[in-house]
Amino acid sequence: MRVLLSTYGSRGDVEPLVGLVVRLRELGAEVRVCAPPDEDFAERLAGVGVPMVPAEGCDALVATGAMPAAAGALSVAEKLGIRSVSVTFQQLTLPSPHRRPLAYPGRAFPPDVTDNRVLWDLDAQSIDALFGEVLDTNRASIGLPPVDNVRDYVIGDRPWLATDPTLDPWQETPDLDVVQTGAWILTDDRPLPAELEAFLDAGTPPVFVGFGSMPLHAATDAAEVAIEAIRAQGRRALVGRGWADLALIDDVDDCFVVGEVNQQALFGRVAAVVHHGGAGTTTTATRAGAPQVVVPQAADQPYWAGRVADLGIGAAHDGPVPTVESLSAALTAALTPETGARAAAVAGTIRTDGAAVAATLLLDTIARTADRS
Structure with a gap:
């Protein structure tokens, strides 16, 4: 056929x-x-x-x-x-x-x-x-x-x-x-890049932030806001470059930037995933048991943000443009032990x-x- x-x-x-x-x-x-x-x-x-x-x-x-x-x-x-x-x-x-x-x-x-x-x-x-x-x-x-x-x-x-x-x-x-x-x-069997593996092994699980195929209007500000909000939680940051071409804001070794990568393997090793709420990214993060902060940009993404919040596996950011304060508040909710436990439980139900x-x-x-x- x-x-x-x-x-x-x-x-x-x-x-x-x-x-x-x-x-x-x-x-x-x-x-x-x-x-x-x-x-x-x-x-x-x-x-x-x-x-x-x-x-x-x-x-x-x-x-x-x-x-x-x-x-x-x-x-x-x-x-x-x-x-x-x-x-x-x-x-x-x-x-x-x-x-x-x-x-x-x-x-x-x-x-x-x-x-x-x-x-x-x-x-x-x-x-x-x-x-x-x-x-x-x-x-x-x-x-x-x-x-x-x-x-x-x-x-x-x-x-x-x-x-x-x-x-x-x-x-x-x-x-x-x-x-x-x-x-x-x-199932994605691709290994993670050696430099990324080294970064993951060098400390506590980082928070991943990436917006996939969303070309953000203020990409530099988005990276700065995200990194500062993650650092405010005492966490390391892993920045996904994506179509917005996000980049590091300084040379401090608590941050790392990555391009195309096996998200199935990566999301199981991070503390949380900050993303735009695309259907694929949301499903991958949910399946990995990673708490999520969804910053919806357009189309169906507010829906997926709402589903993440309703299931208790993360937080839905109010609006497409985060500030350090608003993203910090969302991360605070996503990084609680209760949210982590719920995310792990829901992961086991994903077909x-x-x-x-x-x-x-x-x-x-x-x-x-x-x-x-």
Whole structure:
């Protein structure tokens, strides 16, 4: 069987596909990935032996990532008559009466509207206004009819939610048949760099701070604030460079900076993780049992910050721009023995078989479809 995995977005949209790629190949599938032309993404996928190219002649397509890109990929699958599955790595794009939708930038919801179902109808209208015309123009160019509702077209009748049920519990809704597979995680066996190992061994566990693929507006200030707040707790600091290009603020040996690194191995050896609240980072830190301070920057990140706080495994910072005082207060809460014990307990509930579950389900679905044809 041949499967194409399609995505568009940041590292958090690509990394889960690596786990699914490996599990699909273990089951005998041939896999290709269509993803943004980023050198780091290509290198990560090449590390598991998968070329990052578009492909024809596939038996199924898995569509993830930004909604307009997923809509385009699903349209191609529709044109070619290929079985397709829509997958999201956070549930906030799935209509639910239990919560509000996220508002798109510049398209705030009316402040007097509080009914969640009405807000989801407005969400669909907003998505149509943003993406409907260009999608239908491109669909017409390959002989496909227009789409009445872009969001519902992308989500489909039975979307998959590739998140952990403990960290991200889905509340059933009669309008949507959601399949929650668990997060797609690939065990990372890469060793930590020798210099990092030496830093970790040289003292007490440090506090890691990094904001992944978030290009912060004031990166220098963010590093200074974080390091000063960590030092105020009597802790050493480990700074993740990330897209914000965070750097050390002096040459004192209680701080160390690191680039791309095996976070699965690292987060089990730190006192806490200060991060932006991406789905992947949140899941990795939770699985490692590391207390967290989430400083959400955009999109779904406030949701993950809230989940960390609700589970008692860390603190949610109020707003995207921390001060030394506000970050120190959040760290004080995260570094208590009670929070550490809770983080260790929750770590044991995080599933590690999500990618295997998804791979088996996908190939079984393809087989059943082939038997009926």
